[in-house]
Amino acid sequence: MSFIPTIAPEIHALRPDFTALSILAESVPNTESDAHSLALLSQACAALNAAPWADEHLAAWRDAYRAFGAKPQRTPCSAEALRSRALRDGQLPAVNAVVDLYNAISVRYAIPVGGEDAAVYDGAPSLIRAIGGEPFDTTRDGQPKVEPVDPGEVVWRDAKGVTCRRWNWRQGVRTRIGAGTTRMWFVLERLEPMPIEALRQAAAELVEGLKRLGPNVTASTVLLRG
Known part of the structure; x- marks a missing residue:
């Protein structure tokens, strides 16, 4: 089954400088956080x-959020949220080996990095501007909740619903x-002024880290532009 993400034209109309690098990794044996993943977070x-x-x-991402009606001071991009936590606490929380890996890369390169279970996707991911009302599954007060997204919001989604708000x-x-x-x-998501070569380097480090977890790991990458 093809798993090549798509970016709607309205995203590039919003931010012509947007470039993403998609990585599909297979046969990755995720583990609990270990000394290596904790060292990556610390570094x-x-x-x-x-x-x-x-x-x-990060300032460019704040501008991008404002452009579609979000308030980045309340809902910052993932890279800024991680950076703020690192500045506040002096450390990042350990989750598991894979999440620790991509969180460390996100903080070191100041770039939003998303990691998803590709096996549960219904079709390939799409980055769009929402019509409004599309379902998003989340939790509130520890309980499952489905909430509708806002009209015009930039979201990743599959055929079942929104996967990232x-x-x-x-x-x-x-x-x-x-x-x-x-x-x-x-998916690693970049705006100006981050160099494209730095985007590629961050992705290469992510692939290298995944392959460290097991001998059968394979990874394919696709650069997504307008």
């Missing part, structure tokens, strides 16, 4: 200001990577 927190484009890149702010429950996930989809 990322120590390198928050290493990328010279970091502050401007406000571009890369909040992931849904249905497609989260868990202990039993072995077929995974990752």
Whole structure:
């Protein structure tokens, strides 16, 4: 089954500089957080200001959010949320080996990185502007909840519903990577002024980290532009 994400024309009309790199990884044996994944998180927190484009890149994402009606001070992009947590706490929470890996890359490169269970997708992911009312499965106060998305909101979705709200702010429950996930989809999302070569390097580090987890891991990448 083909698993090549699509980006709707209205996304590039909103941000012509948007470029994403999609990675489909197979036969990934996810594990609990270990010494290696904890070290990656620690190293990322120590390198928050290493990328010279970091502050401007996160500012570009704030502008992108405002362009479709979101309030980034309340719902920041995933990279800024992680960075803020690292600045506040001096560390990032461990989740599992795969999530630790892509969170560390997100913080070190100041880039939103999403990781999803590709096996539960109904069709390939699409990045669109919502009509409004599309279902998004989440939790509130520890209980499952389905909420409608806002008209014009930028969302990732499949045929069943929205999988990530406000571009890369909040992931849904249905497609989260868990202990039993072995077929995974990752997306790294870039705006100006982050260099395309830095986007490719971040993706290469993610693939390298995944292959460290098992000898049978395979990964295919696709650069997504307008």
